[in-house]
Amino acid sequence: MQKHYHIIIVGGGPAGLYFANKCQNSGLDYLLIEASDTFGGQLPRLYPEKDIVDIKGIDVIKAKDYASKLANNLKKEKVLLNTKVVDIIPGDKIEVKTSALSFSCDYLIIATGLGSSTPRPLGVDHEFEVKNIVYKLDDYSQLKDKRIAIFGGGDSALDWAKHLSKISNNVSLIHRRLEFRGNADTIKDCHNLAVYLPYVPDHIDVEKNKATSITIREVVEEGKTPKFIAIPVDLILVNYGNIAEATNFNFEKDGSFLKVNSTTYSIAKNIFAIGDVASYENKKRRIQPSIEEADAVFNIID
Numbered sequence: 001m002q003k004h005y006h007i008i009i010v011g012g013g014p015a016g017l018y019f020a021n022k023c024q025n026s027g028l029d030y031l032l033i034e035a036s037d038t039f040g041g042q043l044p045r046l047y048p049e050k051d052i053v054d055i056k057g058i059d060v061i062k063a064k065d066y067a068s069k070l071a072n073n074l075k076k077e078k079v080l081l082n083t084k085v086v087d088i089i090p091g092d093k094i095e096v097k098t099s100a101l102s103f104s105c106d107y108l109i110i111a112t113g114l115g116s117s118t119p120r121p122l123g124v125d126h127e128f129e130v131k132n133i134v135y136k137l138d139d140y141s142q143l144k145d146k147r148i149a150i151f152g153g154g155d156s157a158l159d160w161a162k163h164l165s166k167i168s169n170n171v172s173l174i175h176r177r178l179e180f181r182g183n184a185d186t187i188k189d190c191h192n193l194a195v196y197l198p199y200v201p202d203h204i205d206v207e208k209n210k211a212t213s214i215t216i217r218e219v220v221e222e223g224k225t226p227k228f229i230a231i232p233v234d235l236i237l238v239n240y241g242n243i244a245e246a247t248n249f250n251f252e253k254d255g256s257f258l259k260v261n262s263t264t265y266s267i268a269k270n271i272f273a274i275g276d277v278a279s280y281e282n283k284k285r286r287i288q289p290s291i292e293e294a295d296a297v298f299n300i301i302d
C-alpha cells in the first residue's frame with residue numbers, strides 16, 4: 001500500500017535538510033527523500049572544506065560540518081537515501097514516485113537544487129563488479145600503508161594525494177594531461193608520491209572481486225607507441241567529477257529550474273520549491289535565501 005505523509009521533502013541539500021529540521025522540531029509527519037548516498041547536496045560534494053561565513057547566526061562553519069549538523073538531527077526512519085524521485089503527480093493527495101516506490105502526501109517541498117549527480121566512472125571493464133574502486137572516501141583511517149591509485153587532475157584528486165601520501169608510501173596519482181587542472185602546489189612537498197602524467201587507465205586485473213592491479217597507458221601522439229605500467233593496488237580512488245542530471249518534473253521551468261511564486265514559493269496546489277531549484281526574479285543561489293524561503297513556506301503550511 002502507498003504510504004502517506006503529511007509532508008514530503010525531495011532533496012537533502014541544505015534547503016531540504018533545513019526544512020526537514022523544522023518539521024522534526026515541530027513534531028510534524030514528514031519524509032525526506034535524497035537521491036545520492038549522502039546528505040548535504042553541493043556542500044560535501046563540491047566544497048567540503050570551505051569555511052561558510054554568510055549564514056545568519058553562524059560566524060563560520062565548514063561546509064561539510066554544516067551539512068552533517070543538519071543531517072544528524074533527523075531520525076533515521078524519516079529519511080531515505082539513494083532514492084531518486086522520478087515523477088510527481090499533483091492532486092488533493094500528491095503522488096511522489098521513485099523508480100521502485102510510490103508515496104503520497106498533503107504537502108510537497110521540492111528542494112532538488114542543481115539536480116542529482118552520479119560520479120563519472122573510470123571507464124575500465126569490471127569497474128562496477130569490484131569492491132575496491134571508490135569515488136569518494138569518508139574515512140581513511142584504514143588506509144595506512146595501503147597501495148592506492150588516485151585518478152584525476154582537479155583539486156580533489158590533489159587534496160587526496162596530499163592527505164593519503166602522509167599515511168602511505170605507496171600512493172600514485174594518475175592524470176591524463178601533462179598539467180593538472182587543480183593547484184599543483186598542493187602536492188609540491190609530497191616527495192613519496194608517484195605521479196604519472198599523461199596516463200589513462202587501460203585495464204584492471206581482478207581476483208575475488210577485487211582489483212589487484214591497474215595498468216595505465218601513456219597518452220601519446222598518433223603513430224607513437226605508448227608505455228604501459230602495471231600498478232599493484234589495494235584501492236583505486238576515482239576523482240573524475242560528477243555527471244549532473246537536472247530536475248525534470250512536469251512544472252513550468254526557467255531553464256533547468258522551477259518557476260515559483262516569488263512570495264509563497266508555490267508551483268502548484270500544496271507544492272512548493274525552495275533552494276537553488278526555485279526560480280524567481282532576483283533569485284540568489286546561496287544558503288541563506290533558501291533558509292528564508294523554507295521559513296516562509298513552513299509558515300504557510302504549518
Ligand SMILES: Cc1cc2nc3c(=O)[nH]c(=O)nc-3n(C[C@H](O)[C@H](O)[C@H](O)COP(=O)(O)OP(=O)(O)OC[C@H]3O[C@@H](n4cnc5c(N)ncnc54)[C@H](O)[C@@H]3O)c2cc1C
Pocket residue numbers: 010011012013014015016033034035036038039040041042043046047050051052053054083084085086111112113114115116117247274275276277285286287288290
Ligand atoms: C563551489 C561553491 C561554493 C559555494 N559557497 C557558498 C557559500 O560560501 N555560501 C552560500 O551560502 N552558498 C554557497 N554556495 C551555494 C550553495 O551551495 C547552494 O546555494 C546550496 O547548496 C543550495 O542548496 P539546495 O539544497 O537548494 O541544493 P543542492 O545543494 O544542490 O542539494 C540538492 C539535493 O537534492 C538531491 N536531488 C536532486 N534531484 C533529486 C531527485 N530527483 N530525488 C531526490 N533527490 C534529489 C541532490 O542529490 C542534492 O543532494 C556555493 C556553491 C558552490 C558550487
